[in-house]
Amino acid sequence: MATIVPYTFEKKEEKALYFTSFTKGMKVLIATEKPFAAKAVQGIVDILEGAGHRVVRLEKYTDKSQLLEAVADVDALIVRSDKITADVMAAAPNLKIVVRAGAGFDNVDCAEAKARGIVVMNTPGQNSNAVAELAVAMMIFMSRNCFTPGTGSEIKGKTLAIHAYGNVGRLVGLKGKALGMTVVAYDPFVADNSVFEADGVERVESVEELYRRADFLSLHIPATAQTKGSIGYDLLCSMPKGATLVNTARKEVIDEQGLKKALSEREDLKYVSDVAPDSGSELSELFGKRYFATPKKMGAETAEANINAGLAAANQIVDYFATGNTRFQVNK
Ligand code: NAD
Numbered sequence: 001m002a003t004i005v006p007y008t009f010e011k012k013e014e015k016a017l018y019f020t021s022f023t024k025g026m027k028v029l030i031a032t033e034k035p036f037a038a039k040a041v042q043g044i045v046d047i048l049e050g051a052g053h054r055v056v057r058l059e060k061y062t063d064k065s066q067l068l069e070a071v072a073d074v075d076a077l078i079v080r081s082d083k084i085t086a087d088v089m090a091a092a093p094n095l096k097i098v099v100r101a102g103a104g105f106d107n108v109d110c111a112e113a114k115a116r117g118i119v120v121m122n123t124p125g126q127n128s129n130a131v132a133e134l135a136v137a138m139m140i141f142m143s144r145n146c147f148t149p150g151t152g153s154e155i156k157g158k159t160l161a162i163h164a165y166g167n168v169g170r171l172v173g174l175k176g177k178a179l180g181m182t183v184v185a186y187d188p189f190v191a192d193n194s195v196f197e198a199d200g201v202e203r204v205e206s207v208e209e210l211y212r213r214a215d216f217l218s219l220h221i222p223a224t225a226q227t228k229g230s231i232g233y234d235l236l237c238s239m240p241k242g243a244t245l246v247n248t249a250r251k252e253v254i255d256e257q258g259l260k261k262a263l264s265e266r267e268d269l270k271y272v273s274d275v276a277p278d279s280g281s282e283l284s285e286l287f288g289k290r291y292f293a294t295p296k297k298m299g300a301e302t303a304e305a306n307i308n309a310g311l312a313a314a315n316q317i318v319d320y321f322a323t324g325n326t327r328f329q330v331n332k
Helices: 012-020 038-050 064-070 086-090 110-115 128-143 167-178 194-199 207-213 233-237 256-265 280-290 303-323
Strands: 027-032 054-059 076-079 097-100 119-122 159-163 182-186 216-219 244-247 270-273 291-293
Touching: 027 038, 027 064, 038 054, 038 303, 054 064, 064 086, 076 303, 086 110, 097 303, 110 119, 119 303, 128 167, 128 216, 128 244, 128 270, 128 291, 128 303, 159 167, 159 207, 167 182, 167 194, 167 216, 182 207, 207 233, 233 256, 256 280, 270 280, 280 291
Parallel strands: 027 054, 027 076, 076 097, 097 119, 159 182, 159 216, 216 244, 244 270, 270 291
Antiparallel strands: none
């Protein structure tokens, strides 16, 4: 059983005492099956070592046993899409913090981490521009017959509907506006209307209205128990003629059977995704140029996003050990 390390404190003095006991000399593992860009790694190491911590790296690992071995004596972990499950935490009795360098944190078992007193953070906003640029590229790619000969169409003048107006959704909306699109958005969790007003984006009140109006639907909901499999046949079939669903969120939010049925019945609909759904090869065979998926998840795969997210992760770890700052904690 792992050592349970407390991270909520009754009294300020208790917290100060706790953190001064291990402010420096923490062992931090960068565990990346898909490594960061070299410049990002150098930056992460500089920040952590500059603050007095030790850094070890496990990159391009091919088997989970390598990860289980590498976490044995680490205090902190920086990961990308690496799966941090209960067995990984059980193998890491000293682990105090996991930072997912990126936005989605569905690869970390947050409930298990909470039960073990391990803080989980993400680095929101650091890779959003990269993902937003990919979403725009995907719209144009699908409008131009996947860059094969033939008459395509323009995105200017079309309606871009944004499903979830967070960091990525908002940037896609702004880019859409710059390209002459009409932008509408749905996000029931954004309390403040002024966000939409400031961007000149119309807020719609229901998901049904959003899909009904979407020439392009750009999907940015996180993958949660509520959202997984939530985008299916009915919503897709309600989209206007010639509509395209652009998914740079997560493949898991799509109901694949519903998607297949909608694409079969509606020969005008298109689907483009980062990354391929489980039934990707079947969709390719059935729907040709109406379907495209990136071979590997590449939304955040830019040097800039790598560096931004990696450095943010390192800074958050330094700050956590120095002051106990849990601003970006996602498993409170
Ligand atoms: P974010 O946390 O800034 O925004 C998410 C938004 O979703 C929030 O505004 C929230 O209110 C909204 N939301 C949550 N549940 C919703 C629901 N049921 N209906 C409508 N809105 C809902 O996250 P982000 O940085 O914009 O990223 C969005 C998602 O994109 C991530 O969760 C991640 O899964 C995915 N992502 C993919 C890549 C990639 O490489 N393709 C990279 C970054 C993020």
